[in-house]
Amino acid sequence: MGALEKALTELNEVERMACTGSRMHSIDPRAKLIVTVIYIVVVLSFALDSPAGIILFWVFPIIVSAMSGISYNAVFVKSLYTLPFIMFIGIFNPIFNREPMLYIGDMAISRGWVEFVSIIIRGLLSVQAVLLLIMSTGFNRLCAAMGKLGVPSIFTTQLMLLYRYIFVLLDEALSMDRARTSRSYGRKKYGLKMWGTFIGQLLLRTVERAQRIHRAMLSRGFTGKILMRGNMHWRLCDTIYVVVWCLLFAAGRFCDVSGLFPFTR
Incomplete structure (x- = not known):
């Protein structure tokens, strides 16, 4: 399986996971979104020189993945795709800050x-929290939850269209790659000139297809706002979910855990 096919398969797998049934899937998307945002804010609120406290917050993605019926190993591996970008943020800290x-x-x-x-840990935890939110909710329902919480519809609509455009982009890239492979006589790599041509054609084809999709949407009454099917009902279990996690986050944030790590100064 090529890289493009693998990427498209993984995106479809995320959509499939969002349609399964579990205790986590039954929780209101707004409750999951609120908890995830609070979790990320709390994780990022730690000082850069306090990684010990952040480690305790690794419990959250592990528990949520278990509640969702999703393998935490799969979530962890997917989060590693962002590791180069996270490392780039703090790559100069060891060079300029050499104080023991x-x-x-x-x-x-x-x-x-x-x-x-510390930057790597908080980055991975934040990415894992967002991944689990999408896997247990679905991107469309997540955008609908954002709209229910007061996020402007123009923002949520753009997010949904951008997410769908990723599928269009990958589908067109996969078709072009298959066509190139069938005419390359065994050559597996692109030359520099070929890459420029490929990217240019891909951009033109995806823009043209996106315009066709947009015209089809307009012909069906699209007015700038995507209407979502299904209603959201806030229940007592959703309130309990938010309150319990908020209490745990507060306890983990304000409790001193430096004594658990004897190698600290």
């Missing part, structure tokens, strides 16, 4: 390395 902060035996670890690790 932690000691493992006689070995001193600089503050810059601690901050670098």
